[in-house]
Amino acid sequence: MRYIPPTFTDLKDMAAIDVARLTEDEARTILENILWPDGPMCPHCKSRNATRINGKSQKVRDGLLQCNECRGQFTVTVGTVMHRSHITLRQWVQAFHSMCSHKKGVSALQLQRNLGLKSYQAAWHLAHRIRFAMRETPLKKALKGTVEVDETYVGGKSRLGKRGRGSERKTPVVALVERGGRILTRPVERVSAKALKAAIRQNVRKDARIMTDDFSSYQGLEREFKGGHEIVNHGEREYVRGDVHVNSAESFFALLKRGVHGTFHHVSKTHLHRYCDEFGFRWDHRKVTDGERTVAAIRGVTGKRLLYKEH
Numbered sequence: 001m002r003y004i005p006p007t008f009t010d011l012k013d014m015a016a017i018d019v020a021r022l023t024e025d026e027a028r029t030i031l032e033n034i035l036w037p038d039g040p041m042c043p044h045c046k047s048r049n050a051t052r053i054n055g056k057s058q059k060v061r062d063g064l065l066q067c068n069e070c071r072g073q074f075t076v077t078v079g080t081v082m083h084r085s086h087i088t089l090r091q092w093v094q095a096f097h098s099m100c101s102h103k104k105g106v107s108a109l110q111l112q113r114n115l116g117l118k119s120y121q122a123a124w125h126l127a128h129r130i131r132f133a134m135r136e137t138p139l140k141k142a143l144k145g146t147v148e149v150d151e152t153y154v155g156g157k158s159r160l161g162k163r164g165r166g167s168e169r170k171t172p173v174v175a176l177v178e179r180g181g182r183i184l185t186r187p188v189e190r191v192s193a194k195a196l197k198a199a200i201r202q203n204v205r206k207d208a209r210i211m212t213d214d215f216s217s218y219q220g221l222e223r224e225f226k227g228g229h230e231i232v233n234h235g236e237r238e239y240v241r242g243d244v245h246v247n248s249a250e251s252f253f254a255l256l257k258r259g260v261h262g263t264f265h266h267v268s269k270t271h272l273h274r275y276c277d278e279f280g281f282r283w284d285h286r287k288v289t290d291g292e293r294t295v296a297a298i299r300g301v302t303g304k305r306l307l308y309k310e311h
């Protein structure tokens with residue numbers, strides 16, 4: 001059978017093998033199509049009136065445009081998490097695709113090998129920038145309907161560390177899961193009633209129905225949420241009662257832990273929130289193809305460059 005090379009313009013339909021074959025120009029076109037669906041926009045003054053400076057001269061960077069309003073120059077990466085990196089656009093697209101395709105994540109070492117990056121550090125920073133693009137906190141829309149709330153302990157340097165509540169080696173992570181929908185997940189300092197309830201109040205609509213286990217910090221939520229507060233009594237080995245359970249949250253934690261312990265081996269407390277962003281993003285986009293998920297992640301790169309170092 002004769003092989004006809006496809007033309008690459010839409011990431012949505014591409015498999016990993018196609019993504020790996022992208023040229024730098026194709027990768028740029030793909031990024032521009034995703035980030036500028038209505039044509040190039042100047043990141044300095046938001047004008048859509050820009051001219052491509054074509055690369056007749058060797059001195060002109062590939063993909064450079066000039067704004068006809070403010071006269072500023074820009075490329076598709078200006079003002080995004082991809083700005084001023086030494087990583088090529090085809091490596092960026094590949095890295096996004098790779099991190100969006102692997103349920104348990106991809107280690108920096110694996111990324112370094114797959115992308116042919118010079119250093120482990122470069123791969124590590126690349127992965128963190130992608131996690132930052134995947135971040136969606138605070139939530140744009142509060143969670144609604146039936147919302148499961150649960151907490152777990154993640155990380156810890158030693159396998160011998162105590163498990164469960166009260167462990168000092170591990171970091172508590174809370175998850176708020178809209179059943180059949182989105183998730184908000186992040187590490188918390190402690191699993192006090194104050195901290196857990198603050199997370200719920202900030203991110204869940206008042207008409208929601210809350211489901212938790214019998215952990216005492218959740219007591220009293222029925223007074224705040226119109227849909228009520230249902231409790232599954234884990235203490236009495238009850239895990240499901242009708243539609244009362246926190247199984248969605250527990251499925252998410254199982255994935256997060258397999259990633260943190262299996263793929264990344266050790267995640268420090270300082271960086272745990274980034275992994276929560278990554279796993280939360282994949283959860284939110286679990287029902288679409290790898291390509292569609294990649295496009296969604298790339299859309300998150302805008303406006304985050306300046307914030308990156310702070311998080």
Ligand SMILES: [Zn+2]
Nearest residue numbers: 042045067070
């Ligand atoms: Zn401008």
